[in-house]
Amino acid sequence: MASGASFYEVLGISTGASCQEIKSAYRKLARTCHPDVVAMKHKADSGSEFMKIHSAYSTLSDPQKRAQYDRQLYRYTRSPNYSSLPCENMESSFGHKWETDQCW
Structure with missing residues (x-):
């Protein structure tokens, strides 16, 4: 799992996943990645991986935290070409500049 992965990628779910899907994905991963379940030689790696999984679950299972996370995500x-001012240089489908279209 990539270190820069989103919480959705960490749990292996879609961004529109339901609470039940989030919980199910967490439990499935916890059974395989929890340090108490993993063999001794992999415990160091499983601890940090499990912390990522738990962090993803704790954020996505709380509706307020999830909404805030989704806004940040x-x-x-979003597209790197997206201007910080959404109306800047925007043209309508008729080829007019946005500023002239607002006077209808």
């Missing part, structure tokens, strides 16, 4: 994943 959207802010960082």
